[in-house]
Amino acid sequence: MHITMVGTGYVGLVTGTCLANTGNDVTCLDVDPRKIDLLNSGGVPIYEPGLEEMVKRNARAGRLHFTTDKAKAYQSAEVIFVCVGTPSDERGHADLKYVLAAAADIGDAIEKAPGATGGSIQERRSKIIVVKSTVPVGTNAKVKQAIAARTNKTFRMASNPEFLKEGAAINDFNKPDRVVIGCEDKGTGDRLRDLYEPFVRQGNPIFVMDIPSAEMVKYAANAMLATKISFINEIANLCESYGADVDEVRRGMCSDKRIGNQFLYPGLGYGGSCFPKDVLACISMGDQSEFTTHLLKAVHQVNQNQRSQFMKKLDRHFGGGSLAGKTVAVWGIAFKPGTDDIREAPSITLMQHLISRGANVVAYDPVAVDVCKKLPGVGDKIAYADEPYAALEGAHALVICTDWDEFRHPDFDVMRQKMADPVVFDGRNLYRLDAMREAGFVYHSVGRDAVGAGEKVKA
Numbered sequence: 001m002h003i004t005m006v007g008t009g010y011v012g013l014v015t016g017t018c019l020a021n022t023g024n025d026v027t028c029l030d031v032d033p034r035k036i037d038l039l040n041s042g043g044v045p046i047y048e049p050g051l052e053e054m055v056k057r058n059a060r061a062g063r064l065h066f067t068t069d070k071a072k073a074y075q076s077a078e079v080i081f082v083c084v085g086t087p088s089d090e091r092g093h094a095d096l097k098y099v100l101a102a103a104a105d106i107g108d109a110i111e112k113a114p115g116a117t118g119g120s121i122q123e124r125r126s127k128i129i130v131v132k133s134t135v136p137v138g139t140n141a142k143v144k145q146a147i148a149a150r151t152n153k154t155f156r157m158a159s160n161p162e163f164l165k166e167g168a169a170i171n172d173f174n175k176p177d178r179v180v181i182g183c184e185d186k187g188t189g190d191r192l193r194d195l196y197e198p199f200v201r202q203g204n205p206i207f208v209m210d211i212p213s214a215e216m217v218k219y220a221a222n223a224m225l226a227t228k229i230s231f232i233n234e235i236a237n238l239c240e241s242y243g244a245d246v247d248e249v250r251r252g253m254c255s256d257k258r259i260g261n262q263f264l265y266p267g268l269g270y271g272g273s274c275f276p277k278d279v280l281a282c283i284s285m286g287d288q289s290e291f292t293t294h295l296l297k298a299v300h301q302v303n304q305n306q307r308s309q310f311m312k313k314l315d316r317h318f319g320g321g322s323l324a325g326k327t328v329a330v331w332g333i334a335f336k337p338g339t340d341d342i343r344e345a346p347s348i349t350l351m352q353h354l355i356s357r358g359a360n361v362v363a364y365d366p367v368a369v370d371v372c373k374k375l376p377g378v379g380d381k382i383a384y385a386d387e388p389y390a391a392l393e394g395a396h397a398l399v400i401c402t403d404w405d406e407f408r409h410p411d412f413d414v415m416r417q418k419m420a421d422p423v424v425f426d427g428r429n430l431y432r433l434d435a436m437r438e439a440g441f442v443y444h445s446v447g448r449d450a451v452g453a454g455e456k457v458k459a
């Protein structure tokens with residue numbers, strides 16, 4: 001099948017590459033010429049495990065192309081996947097400007113495409129425009145209208161929300177728990193089902209449904225996952241107030257099969273490019289229909305509070321005054337391990353806070369440093385270390401923001417020797433309390449008692 005991916009970001013590049021890998025001819029289109037130039041010269045603009053090798057292999061095989069030429073990309077495609085960003089606008093609504101701009105481009109390009117009556121079977125079949133971006137219910141209808149306003153050619157609409165996780169995106173796309181297809185007619189559903197068959201050979205389901213339901217599935221799934229995170233964070237805060245240990249509570253609670261143990265880890269709250277904006281978009285969908293989403297408003301609020309709670313612990317430790325002359329090391333910038341994505345990462349909020357209090361911040365992340373350096377207002381105000389221990393040199397505290405595997409078993413002796421004060425604020429509960437006590441650290445984590453706090457920390 002001839003496919004065009006509109007938007008060559010985390011979703012467009014990964015899904016386009018995986019679709020090329022099953023033999024389709026895929027063109028990745030982007031309006032950012034730097035991304036396309038980099039891809040055409042053998043580079044990959046994002047970090048995603050396994051992606052670079054797969055991109056290169058499929059490009060070499062002639063199945064994967066990169067272009068900024070909209071007319072060419074749209075006219076040759078049988079199926080067009082719209083994978084552009086849908087960030088929050090200033091009111092928390094999903095901003096559809098990129099989606100609607102792509103729709104306008106598609107309408108203009110297909111109007112000028114060769115007639116639908118001549119040529120090959122592929123050329124005679126109506127194009128399918130698939131919205132893969134996460135969008136509020138009713139967006140497909142707007143896209144359809146925007147395209148139809150520019151062309152008399154027939155085309156079909158479909159919604160195909162994407163569920164991949166950054167850091168495990170290739171595996172998630174190749175072995176999805178499920179595929180959701182929203183469409184208006186059986187033929188479109190069958191053509192998309194056919195495209196996805198190679199990915200569900202182990203029997204995972206393809207659900208074909210109406211378009212509004214498919215659009216809603218993605219928001220419902222992300223809202224549920226965000227709710228789980230805010231729920232366990234609220235329980236963690238209760239644990240802290242009453243001297244319980246959230247890790248023990250979690251174990252006891254999650255052994256109930258009805259609850260399960262996935263996605264119930266306390267921490268700094270959810271970040272990334274999806275949960276924050278998708279929860280806000282659900283809230284604003286409710287507001288626009290005069291239905292108040294009480295639960296999701298609370299989920300968002302708990303998430304905001306979680307970061308401030310953690311910052312309060314830091315402030316308390318440093319006596320609430322200026323941090324001028326203090327060095328704070330930060331381990332982990334990415335919003336989660338396995339990615340260089342720092343959108344809405346808790347680390348950024350924390351580092352902004354530390355900078356505003358006058359601290360010298362030295363950060364380490366295995367893959368997200370280059371992206372962080374470009375972040376306005378933060379990137380050039382911090383120093384970067386090449387490896388975790390180097391960040392600790394002379395530090396008065398370490399703040400752990402991302403649970404990269406390499407932070408799980410550090411050498412505590414080396415850490416203590418490097419640091420000016422052996423103080424750790426662990427936003428990911430990576431270490432056992434008894435191990436930290438034994439190693440002589442002041443240790444603050446989430447939903448557990450502080451270790452060594454209030455005691456003199458350096459002999």
Ligand SMILES: NC(=O)c1ccc[n+]([C@@H]2O[C@H](COP(=O)([O-])OP(=O)(O)OC[C@H]3O[C@@H](n4cnc5c(N)ncnc54)[C@H](O)[C@@H]3O)[C@@H](O)[C@H]2O)c1
Binds near residue numbers: 006012105162163273
């Ligand atoms: N990142 C994820 O983990 C993930 C997972 C599932 C779903 N989603 C959803 O997928 C969508 C895309 O997310 P992303 O993280 O890949 O975004 P991204 O910001 O990484 O990529 C979007 C790309 O679209 C390009 N673009 C913008 N307008 C364009 C246009 N008119 N024509 C061509 N290209 C254009 C941008 O230059 C950019 O490269 C969002 O709606 C998001 O919510 C993301």
